[in-house]
Amino acid sequence: MTDFKLTISDSKGRSITKELRDNEGSALLGQTIGSKVDAAVASFAGQMRITGGSDRSGVPMRQDVHGSARKYVLLSKGVGLQDAEKGKRVRKLIRGNQVSEETYQINCRLDGQLPEERGADAAPSKKEEYGYQPCVNIGTAGHVDHGKTTLIQSLTGQWTSVHSQELKRGITIRVGYSDAAFYKCPSCEDPLGYSTRPECPGCGSKSELSRVVSFVDSPGHESLMANMLSGSALMDGALLLVAANEKVPKPQTKEHLLALQTLGITQIVTIQNKVDLVSYTDAMANYNDIAAFVNGTGASGSPIIPISAQSNLNTDALIGMIESTIKTPIRDEKSSTVMHVLRSFDVNRPGSRITDIKGGVVGGSLTEGTLKIGDEIEIKPGIVTTKRGAYEPILTEVVSLGTSAGTVESVRPGGLVAVGTRLDPAIARRDSLVGSVIGRPGTLPENSTGAQITVSLFDAVVGATDETKVAPIQNGEALRLNIGTAPVLSKVTKVRNENISVELRRPVCIFERIRNIDTFEAEIGPVRFAVPTCALSELNRLMDDPRRAPEISAVLERARRMDIIEMDGDFADREILRHVKQNGGIVATMDRGLKRGVKRSGGSVISMSRDRVVLEP
Template sequence: MPLHPTNLPDQTAPVSEIHPLHPQITARQATLNIGTIGHVAHGKSSLCRSLSGVNTVRFESEKEHNVTIRLGYANCKIFTCESCPEPHNVFSFNSAAADPKCPNCKQILSLTRHISIIDCPGHDEYMTTMLSGAAIMDGTILLVAGNEQCPQSQTVEHLQAIAIQGDKPVVICQNKIDLIAGQVNAAEQNMEQITNFVKGTIAEKAPIIPTSAVRGLNVDMIAYHLSKIPIPDRKLDQSPIFTIIRSFDVNKSGSKPENLSGGVVGGTLSQGILKIGDIVEIRPGIIEIDGDNIKCYPLKTKIVSLKTEDNELNYAIPGGLIAVGTLLDPSITKSDRLVGQVLGIPGSLPPIMRRLKISFHELQTSIIPTGFMALTQEIFQIDQSILLTVSGCNSTAKIESVNFEGGKIQFVVNLTDKPVCVGFGTYVAVSVKNAKLQSRNWRLIGYGVIVNDEEIYKEVFIVDENEVK
């Protein structure tokens, strides 16, 4: 049975032959995750809409205040005209586009990249949401409003947040250039501010593109630079690890039992390949907490469908937001009940942990007061609550112990809401609420690495691998 939509190539190639640029992959699935970051109201959602044709502001609360609150996702395809000269030979279309023609010479365009755009909220109240998106980005577009001073507070914090994940490509969008068109030297002065701001950061060598996202001005140049971003090693030969960021029940109220579909989980693959028919495990699964006693029941099920936006898939590789249809009781997956859990092949997933030992590294930014290290003993206290962003999901924790020896900080935390399935060496973002930082919201102050320590990771709860609920 052909996959929907039928105007796109079917997925018939053997799994052993597929790779991120295989035509049957890129035609249907995004293979590169690009985040839009920057201060509130600098045009992130507008740029997403210009590139993809999709409005990422979808929820009523967002529309009411005209502000992004949750992570928005939109796929777009980047096509190149082989007959026209660079750089004005690159164009973006929505993910359903099959064989568009060059608007200049009318030749059929070649598909270069299929990109998933992650639209992050810019308001500081939603910084934790931005951090969860940063964990899956392969590159970023940093938006800076040309009609405001640079940098603004969230411009600084967002740039620091993406640096936690390593040195990844950045494209800088000097947006709203149309609003200062009549002001002498305004664009040049703003450009100089941007250049000075990014010195010494991962964005120091990033191209700076003057744009107007709402007018579509120079959006093709953004697409051109996105087409040059390399696709990371996806480790397709390794066991799949799929982080769940949404879960839901797709059945309409009143559906007859014989017409019910199994639960669906949405998320991102960090490595490996998922295929229809795979038997998979979800960890931690169903969690029972009775005081200090925790019992986890990992869920085992079968993949019956794979989908990204409106495109059906036979197999999925890392990149974009994937919906995985299962045989699970939909009551288990409804209302995001499995958010933060991990899906993969049984026996291949990381351990389930409630206590973590973390080696901490502070951020050096203008948003953190001078002499921050002198404040660490006040910030990191026993029983202090902190927020950890682990594999794209936020978890509150309480500090059990702290070690400040040798100019380094290590602490042990106990997750207060639920255990996590995470591997050693994983990077986590660390946020706190503290009067010394003059913040009533969670404030990003640094990152940590999960350290392997046998004393910490003794089995403190029961994981029953055989009993499945």
């Protein structure tokens, strides 16, 4: 059986992801990069050209290597690989240019244009105009690969994992977001009348719009917990997903639920996903395990909804439960504007004319006040203006506002919005402004490099395989905090009972009595492993080597119990260094350039070679 995920683009830059299952894509077997194939395999007219692909492990195909097998080659440049120094080549694992049963993702370019109309059975597109701004933010929580992103796609029609490394590796890395309109048929009984379509799928009559919601899709991978916490700062309620085909609870299921509780998010709907993959007996046993797990937590008051996000099974009951459980909060539209930034990006395509270049875009949610086109806004903490790291707030103008209702003139609190500005797009690209706060000039608190926090420590480390007690916070200890949507590394400067003072590595715009939480790294030490592909096999070998350096024995033992995030190509160097600069951590690498960058960014390095391994602070 051959299952493929096709990512198809056209000349207008539009793209669509389509899954081929049960030998639907057998016609692609044996084709090579550059080959033209009949687009009918993807239900389109015309032809499409294969431009690349990868296997399930994210190993990329390469056009100039024949065959389909994996192999190591020496490269000086290529897709996903930074240009090496002159005369230097890098050993890299790749696949040949031929599509085989080991191939998972196939990238194609359609000769024509993708159709704008969707089929009658498709879920609503994000671009469909509902006429209303989303009024509530609903987050996803749960272990990696339990179906959070798939569920969002089934409800909104949009796959929120759109970045190249997310598509290659099949996990959510950055916080994604999408909107959906919920409709209720007045003629059908609950919950059969709930759907995401204006026409009732049961009786065919016209449904009434219940409300429009924004979904915040958080990563489930253990090493991306800080990203989940950033997204949770905007959540009014949450969907806790648990897979029916795995043991309950998995580590990140526990972590995410505890994070929601600590943040005060009590409107939670528990979902038993993937029930189509297990028998009735196993599904009931798993259901009882979930009920026992959530008992006594913020999710205990909500029924457990069994679904299959992949097959759209029982989504009407799920929507009905969301509507009855997660209420729209009362917002203050008369107060000064406060917007927390969750994403920022450059919307300009390479090669755009100077006259066509648009300013940077920031995405997030208003918690207070309103915004309209033409408003002057201030963004804090701003940007670095000196070599010493001083920050200066940014003043700019709102030139566009976007929601699921399309381009609008004004927005109010609730739901996710995109704010177009006159900023240099380079300032906003690659989520550079995540964690910032937007308000009217002169109304936001001053930037702060310190904070006083009242802490409440857990009895044991959440998500650890072994029972590990949480040690008291010590003076001088490094903690990673999430302040609003901003993850920031800090150092404890004073401890007095449950009150601590911290010094922040970079300035943050902090409101009094803001809802704070430190990441669960604080209980086990600020250790996160980012491992470039070339170092992964070497790290695995060192973990099993009894002669490894005793000074890092404990670190490697901890790594053995953790999910190691593998990073590759451009994504590796840039994302690793950004991660270390913001949050600290340990990087295992054999690359001297990356080692120097990590140290300059304040991180530690596990330096590896064939005969030794050293922890370098």
